[in-house]
Amino acid sequence: MKYLSIPLILVLAACGGEDDSSTPATLADLVGVWDGSETVDQKRDELYTVIQESGDFVSYDYMGDSADNGENCYEKSNGASIADQGAGEFIISSQFAADETVSITVSGNSMSGHNDEGAYRSDAVKSSLLESDFTPLCAE
Secondary structure, three states, rough: EEEHHHHHHHHHHHOOOOOOOEOOHHHHHHHHEEEEEEEEEEEEEEEEEOOOOOEEEEEEOOOOOOOOOOOOEEEEEEEEEEEEOOOOOOEEEEEEEEEEEEEEEEEEEEEEEOOOOOOOOOOEEEEEHHHHHOOOOOOO
């Protein structure tokens, strides 16, 4: 099993404009499947993050998309967690990177967030998919 890389961790640190309907997130707001897919240079990268009630999260990267151009399978990555610090502040921890503190807000089915530097930019929307939908898994 592969472990969560830094770019996958940062799908949770989505940076975007806040509006009046955004509220500080709680861990309960973040539990579920999030679609962090993006298109870069006309190549689609299909990526999902599943956040558990415990704060542990797992990412699934579809290898058969136009960005990876690989097999028809999902690469599963884990080894990271998110801890609610209150008032929309979270600490993202991984065994491969220093802890990262992010502020996350939710608005409907979208989340946005930033760290103190505002360095990370991506979007994540709540998905109706289940973790069991990410099959087949790629061979290790």
